[in-house]
Amino acid sequence: MAKESAESRAKRHAGLRIDTIIAHAGLAPQAFHGFVNPPVVRGSTVLFENVEAMRGRAGARYSYGLTSTPTIEALVEALNILDGAAGTVLVPSGLAAVTTAILVAARPGKKILVPDNVYAPTRRFCDESLRGFGVETIYYDPLIGAEIADLLNGVTALFLEAPGSHTFEMPDIRAMVGPAQAAGAIVMMDNTWATPLIYRPLDHGIDLAIYAGTKYQGGHSDLLLGSISANERLWPALQQLHKNLGIQAGTEEIWLTLRGLRTMGVRLERHERSALHIARWLQDRPGVARVLHPALPDNPGHEIWKRDFGRSTGLFAFVVDGEQRHADAFLNALRLIGLGYSWGGFESLAAPGELEHCRTARPWAEGPTIRLQIGLEDVADLTEDLQRGFTAMKAA
């Protein structure tokens, strides 16, 4: 059987619907004796037939394990197709994907714009590491919209996260991308929450789509992986930086991410349905001041969410009508829902928000928050567990 090229496989996907693409993207069974999935290829060394082939390694399909293996290639191809990307790099974590993307645009003496509700370790990287490289970070109100234009002087990157971590405000991406492009800034978006099944950043003028594959792509809480997918304009710079930094995701993690990816669509449908059910249920509970979920009509940016996403996933939060001790009593009473900082896996999790340390553009003035990752369990069992939390909260 002749091997089919990646280009020809991509052409075969043209016109297919997303659930079909996700089941097939990146697979090349002819290359592996008909086995549907690629093997876990571990390896640093690639042998060449002669010295001429060695010297011409830049044109070779594989030349060293850091650059590519059949396992890396399979995931990269799948992610390229899902995001409509010119190229994708893999890194060891979602945070590494964020920091690598930022480094593509960071220039000493220049600034980058980051939303105030960004994932907290992204903020820590900007404050503790980027500052040391002479790059200033300006935190903007995530609801700033077109007024972002006023902040773009001397800016090399606009960072977006939608909706933002812990408070889930939905930014007006459309209103922000145009001015940023006109100012020559590189636009990048942490799209971990939505995944390319809900929103494809590169289709909307964004240069770099950033993912923690740790979350929904992997889906089973058993791996760490990050990816960055680039449009034609940014692909050469991203590829060069990735090569020069010498980073790559682990082979086992790549293989597990590919495995998780195949079921991401069906898992997301369940995450969405259960999370929405619980978000609405929470709205009527004493002890809840406000539910922070972009699909709920009173959430900041809800109309934008309807226009741009229209679908949601399993992560949201609520503001406790009380003090920290009430939130803590709630969390300590949970039996089924684990206390953990991650999300996107099959199991439900809860985590306290620590917003007082990471909001500067619009300081947090409401009560303590609790973030919920709604997993694949039966919602009736989850609401019973949450009810245990509310009973404890009342007694605290």
Ligand SMILES: Cc1ncc(COP(=O)(O)O)c(C=O)c1O
């Ligand atoms: C929005 C967002 N981006 C990136 C990350 C980082 O992912 P990782 O845990 O793989 O470093 C997280 C992790 O929680 C996240 O919530």
